[in-house]
Amino acid sequence: MSHPRATVHWIYAHPQESSFNARLFRDGVEALSRDYDVETTDLYRQRFDPVLAGPDLGDPQGRDGNVVELMGEVYAGGQVPPDVVEEQRKLHAADLVVIQFPLWWYGPPAILKGWFDRVLTNGFAYGPVDPDTGLPLRYGDGPLAGRRALVIVTAGEDERSIGRRGVSGDLDSLLFPLTHGTLWYTGIEPLDLHVVHDADSLGRTEIDHESARLRERLSGIADESPSSPYRRLRDGDYHGIRALRTDLLPGRTDLGIHRVRSD
């Protein structure tokens, strides 16, 4: 008996074809292609336009009204720009989403930030309300639920300066707007980050090692789940849709409180 292979959408942002990131992208896609149908978004090569502007709001000349509402109308009316339609198609078809980028100013490069701004539109990635509870379907639920995401990030700093209590902040907190505020918001469950530290100073042997380490991780990705999942809004851990219940982890204010197992 045959069944369709699982599908991966790998979204990648780096300007140089000769870069370490390009190597990881090529090797990772090749490795996954043995077991999955892999579709890619090579943002630089596609010359993806990351600027959310008039066409995304229903009129190239610009249009008055609330941005979120306008994007909802555009999606409902089938007027989404063709380049965004294509990205939405690939993302919607995916069981696993891979997002790979170098850390620039402690976040994703603009070309990737704009992919989220433009592709994750109202109606496609968020918007519906649970008819039973009246609560919005977000943070764990929502239109893209059922998918998992692997975020691969290369950082110039070492594990200590960008780790817990590190001078630059810890990477889990720095990327919380992406893993929790973007992916989890729409229903996509982020796996543990895949981080390469000291990425600006790797020698040839270390690059080979990092490629092997990534391929090793990808080989087991089908069975992987996050070591500490984010809380689901519908599980009742929050006061309505607002703050974490006062009896849960009292006094703590770090972003780790939004994980089910917060150590």
Next chain:
Amino acid sequence: MSHPRATVHWIYAHPQESSFNARLFRDGVEALSRDYDVETTDLYRQRFDPVLAGPDLGDPQGRDGNVVELMGEVYAGGQVPPDVVEEQRKLHAADLVVIQFPLWWYGPPAILKGWFDRVLTNGFAYGPVDPDTGLPLRYGDGPLAGRRALVIVTAGEDERSIGRRGVSGDLDSLLFPLTHGTLWYTGIEPLDLHVVHDADSLGRTEIDHESARLRERLSGIADESPSSPYRRLRDGDYHGIRALRTDLLPGRTDLGIHRVRSD
């Protein structure tokens, strides 16, 4: 006796001229212009290109090598693209930097993220090392030290869902990559955030009120300092350039530990 007026650089990102953000931008610039020389960067109107690419690395066709090193060579060699040169000129001339944007996916719109990616280049915004200590001049020091920044952000959510223990994370943590990882990294001291909550549902009276509240704050901005400044790397609170000293705020891992007065 006359002396030159202080200078403001106001960087603004919103696609619609009819938006609430546009109103705050116009009213704020007008108010400041009475006491300051104000230069503006209206990213959408300028059609600023936020994608760091070949020209920023010294060759429109792309060039091999480490991105940080290449950008340092480009800056040292006077090959910075003209649109970036102009932004660097305005920023360097400023005593106060205002950065205004709507919160999209819990961060700045791509057109603004790319302004940081392209304008804050190696050599211009970071890079030098303290000859006495051998430590890099960053986090409080660095080429842009002596400037202050006011970050103005409009958010669709209310104070609780995006506040302390809020389901979306607190705004101070969500914007840490900007206020600490970007501004403070280069030496620019961020003032307390200026936040407008529920920004998608303001009525006419509330919009007038928010304009007045912003102008009121701007009227006292010359004397303002952050209620809890970030720690300076050179003050010895960290193990070298890495993690916060274990005797300071032991056990805490929230991003607030990087402030001098952490409550």
